[in-house]
Amino acid sequence: MADHRATADDDGGILVNGDKPPRPKRGGLSERALGRLFVAPSILLMAAVALFPVIYAFVLSLYDYTRRQREGFGGLQNYADAFADDRFWGALWFTLLFTVASVAAEFLIGLGFALIMNQAFRGRGLTRAAILIPWVIPTVIAAQMWFFMFNVTPGFINTVFGLGNFNWLGQEGWATFAVIFADVWKTSPFVALLLLAGLQTIPGDMYESGVVDGAGPFQRLWYITLPLLRPAILVALLFRTVEALRVYDLPQVMTGGAFDTESLSILVQQYVVRTPDPGYGAALSTISFVVILGIGMIFVSLLGRELVLERTTER
Amino acid sequence: MSAEQNSPEQRRRKHPGSLAWLRSEQGAVRTRSVGRTVVKVVGLAAVLFWCLFPFFWLIMTSLKQGDRALNSPDIFQGPFGLGNYENVFDQNFHLNLRNSLAIAGMTTIICIIIGSLAGYALARLPLKRKILLLSGVLAVSLFPPVALVPPLYEVWRTVGLLNTWEGLYLPYTAFTLPLTIFILTTFYASIPKDLEDAARVDGATPFQAFYKVVFPLAAPGVFAAAIIIFVTAWNEFLLANTFAPRNPEVAQTVPVAIAAFTGQVEFQRPIGTITAACVVVVIPMIIVALVFQRRIVAGLTSGGLKG
Numbered sequence: 001m002a003d004h005r006a007t008a009d010d011d012g013g014i015l016v017n018g019d020k021p022p023r024p025k026r027g028g029l030s031e032r033a034l035g036r037l038f039v040a041p042s043i044l045l046m047a048a049v050a051l052f053p054v055i056y057a058f059v060l061s062l063y064d065y066t067r068r069q070r071e072g073f074g075g076l077q078n079y080a081d082a083f084a085d086d087r088f089w090g091a092l093w094f095t096l097l098f099t100v101a102s103v104a105a106e107f108l109i110g111l112g113f114a115l116i117m118n119q120a121f122r123g124r125g126l127t128r129a130a131i132l133i134p135w136v137i138p139t140v141i142a143a144q145m146w147f148f149m150f151n152v153t154p155g156f157i158n159t160v161f162g163l164g165n166f167n168w169l170g171q172e173g174w175a176t177f178a179v180i181f182a183d184v185w186k187t188s189p190f191v192a193l194l195l196l197a198g199l200q201t202i203p204g205d206m207y208e209s210g211v212v213d214g215a216g217p218f219q220r221l222w223y224i225t226l227p228l229l230r231p232a233i234l235v236a237l238l239f240r241t242v243e244a245l246r247v248y249d250l251p252q253v254m255t256g257g258a259f260d261t262e263s264l265s266i267l268v269q270q271y272v273v274r275t276p277d278p279g280y281g282a283a284l285s286t287i288s289f290v291v292i293l294g295i296g297m298i299f300v301s302l303l304g305r306e307l308v309l310e311r312t313t314e315r
Numbered sequence: 316m317s318a319e320q321n322s323p324e325q326r327r328r329k330h331p332g333s334l335a336w337l338r339s340e341q342g343a344v345r346t347r348s349v350g351r352t353v354v355k356v357v358g359l360a361a362v363l364f365w366c367l368f369p370f371f372w373l374i375m376t377s378l379k380q381g382d383r384a385l386n387s388p389d390i391f392q393g394p395f396g397l398g399n400y401e402n403v404f405d406q407n408f409h410l411n412l413r414n415s416l417a418i419a420g421m422t423t424i425i426c427i428i429i430g431s432l433a434g435y436a437l438a439r440l441p442l443k444r445k446i447l448l449l450s451g452v453l454a455v456s457l458f459p460p461v462a463l464v465p466p467l468y469e470v471w472r473t474v475g476l477l478n479t480w481e482g483l484y485l486p487y488t489a490f491t492l493p494l495t496i497f498i499l500t501t502f503y504a505s506i507p508k509d510l511e512d513a514a515r516v517d518g519a520t521p522f523q524a525f526y527k528v529v530f531p532l533a534a535p536g537v538f539a540a541a542i543i544i545f546v547t548a549w550n551e552f553l554l555a556n557t558f559a560p561r562n563p564e565v566a567q568t569v570p571v572a573i574a575a576f577t578g579q580v581e582f583q584r585p586i587g588t589i590t591a592a593c594v595v596v597v598i599p600m601i602i603v604a605l606v607f608q609r610r611i612v613a614g615l616t617s618g619g620l621k622g
Contacts, residue, residue: 034521035440038432039448042492045429046455049489053466060466113365116358123359129608130366136604137370138550140570141593145373148586156372159388189366190615197616246459248553253574265461269557272468281465289462296457 054289060282068276078283088284091267092291094251094260097176099244102183106240107233109184110191115221117192118199128196131189139186143253146182150254175259179251183244191236198232199225238299245292264288370597377590385587399591408592410563411572418480418568419548422487426495426544427537433492434499435525439511456493460486464557471558478565482558487548494547495540498614502536503529539614542607546600569596 064074082088117127134142149156150168158166168178202225210220226233248265251257257266268288271281375390377399384392436442437449463486468477476482506529514524530537552570559566560575567575573596576589604611 031440031521032442034525035436035442038436038440039442041429042433042496043448043451045485046452046489046492049467049486050455050458050463053463053470056466056470057462060469112358113362116355116362119355119358127359127362127366128612129605130363132604132608132611133366133370133601136546136600137597138552138570138573138600140550140552140574141597142369144573144584144589144593145369147584148376148590149369149372153386154376154388154586156388156390185365185369189362192362193612194616197612242457246461246553248461249570252552252556265459265464265553268461268464269553272465273557273560278465278469285462285465289459292459292462293454293457297454300453300457 054286057282057286057289060278061280061286063279065277065279068278070279074279078280079287081280082283082287087262087267088287090260091262091264094176095245095247095263095265098180098183098247098251098263099241102180102187102244103237103240105180105184106188106191107237109188110195110236111233113188113192114195114199115225117196128193131193134186134189135193137186139249140253142182142186143250146178146185147254150178169255170259172260175255175261179254179261182250182254183247187240187243191240194236194239195229195232198229202228238296241299242292242296245295264291373590373597374594376586377594379587399587400595402585402588403592403595406572406576406588407563408569408572408595411567411569412596414480414559414563414566415549415569418484418487418566419545421480421484422491422548423541423545425484425488426491427541430492430495430540431499431530431533431537434496435503435529437496438500438503439508439529440521452493452496455489456497458490460490460553464553467554468557476558478559478562480566483551483555483566483568484548486554487551491544491547495544498540498543499533499536502533502540506532535610536614538607539610542603542611543614549600 061078062073062075064071064077113131117124117131147169148154152158152165152167152170155165157168158164166174168174206224206228207220210224215223246265247263248269251261251263252266252269255261257263257270264284265288268281268285271277271284372390376385378395378397379385379387379392380394380396380398384394437445442448467486471477471482476485510528510532511524514528515521519527550570551568552574555568555571556574559568560571561567563572573589573592576585576592
């Protein structure tokens with residue numbers, strides 16, 4: 001107890017220099033105890049509903065099941081099965097392709113939107129309001145909407161582009177394109193919002209001096225805007241990549257995972273609900289967890305870690 | 316509210332410098348300024364079209380009546396009417412709305428209560444291993460929900476939480492907590508520390524300093540976080556579709572219902588009913604998004620961006 005009091009005072013010394021106000025003792029908890037008490041519920045809940053299931057999934061994945069009936073200990077057999085399963089590799093490939101393609105397209109379109117909105121003084125409020133609409137629309141609704149627009153009946157997109165009865169959702173390749181397109185529609189505005197916030201922190205005199213030095217619009221974009229926008233770009237890319245790797249709603253609703261559009265999330269969900277095999281499903285979910293969290297962590301440690309942590313601790 | 320409404324005026328007054336710079340630059344290159352204005356207008360129109368047109372299509376389609384109109388690609392092909400909306404509510408959609416409201420509401424309340432405590436502790440109070448804690452929170456925010464699907468399904472099945480509200484809002488809370496904590500930590504950190512110190516000098520305990528001084532000041536941030544949490548929970552589909560796939564009477568949420576609407580003919584999705592249900596769900600959300608636009612944008616961008 002005495003030790004704690006001493007360290008608490010040391011920490012307090014950094015925050016309040018010199019004459020510090022008398023630390024109130026009556027009734028209230030000390031700051032350190034209060035801190036622990038405040039953080040505890042969040043940590044406990046996240047541990048119980050996020051961390052524990054992951055460990056439990058690993059335990060499940062070591063058992064052999066027939067339907068929901070446990071048959072015995074199977075060791076790593078479920079993992080061996082998964083790595084020998086073409087369906088798993090197909091889902092992994094689609095998930096990665098979807099992530100790379102959609103994040104790249106969303107970044108380019110989002111950057112374009114943000115630059116347009118940043119240029120305009122009139123109409124920026126209106127556009128910024130409009131840009132929230134795709135964000136607020138549930139992904140399932142966006143998926144249904146684009147399903148009908150791409151579908152052969154009523155065939156809206158086919159009519160607009162004069163494509164006759166082109167079956168977007170019924171063939172490999174184009175089905176992937178349609179799913180990616182729907183995602184790009186829904187989340188490009190969100191990326192634009194994040195980038196616009198970054199753009200607005202760039203002081204105007206940077207461009208003024210750029211103009212004085214004879215830089216053209218593209219040079220200003222390349223040498224002034226993009227370097228200064230780097231933090232915002234990194235955060236947007238991190239958020240989007242992690243989200244895109246989890247993709248479930250769009251392919252589930254638009255194609256049901258057919259025509260090479262089965263994502264890892266759809267695959268795992270299949271083995272839990274439709275063709276139940278808890279052991280194999282858990283093995284697949286553990287692999288997905290490692291892949292997705294692994295990519296996220298690499299991303300964070302390479303690019304975003306300092307950004308996010310600095311911001312929240314230093315201020 | 317009124318401050319938000321006349322804010323364009325205020326902004327113009329607040330940044331006279333930047334406007335003056337724009338004018339002088341436009342004056343210098345007057346020949347190109349007309350072309351630039353055209354480019355700007357076209358650009359803005361493109362952004363608006365991108366965001367609004369599909370939604371317009373959705374509304375027009377939901378108002379069409381009868382098979383012929385619904386299967387026609389022409390968005391102005393009538394007859395129009397509200398029949399699809401009647402069908403939506405014949406399918407117990409109001410129960411889905413109730414479930415979604417309850418689940419997203421509970422998620423928001425729990426998340427705000429325990430998230431604002433944690434955010435305050437991380438922003439202000441002396442804690443050991445703060446970096447480690449923040450890294451842990453960050454790791455959970457990278458967490459793929461699909462990792463929970465098999466283990467939680469087994470646990471929920473044993474404990475009897477499948478097809479219940481609790482079975483959904485507990486995991487939702489765990490998943491939205493990291494974002495809540497990041498947003499709120501930033502907001503708390505931006506409140507001047509002097510206010511708290513003053514409260515302490517006046518004899519407030521640390522807890523009193525938190526809930527009497529800091530918490531009310533952080534209200535705009537808390538509100539922004541609440542909207543974002545609510546929208547996230549309202550839109551969730553993977554866990555909802557796994558843990559409560561059927562039965563609007565019990566816990567089936569709106570997205571699951573929208574994905575599951577079936578028509579008379581098999582393999583033919585009832586386009587009118589689905590689009591009408593989509594509009595019913597989307598209109599209130601759009602109104603909320605427009606009314607609280609500024610706060611949402613501030614919350615979304617402060618989550619990771621603003622320093």
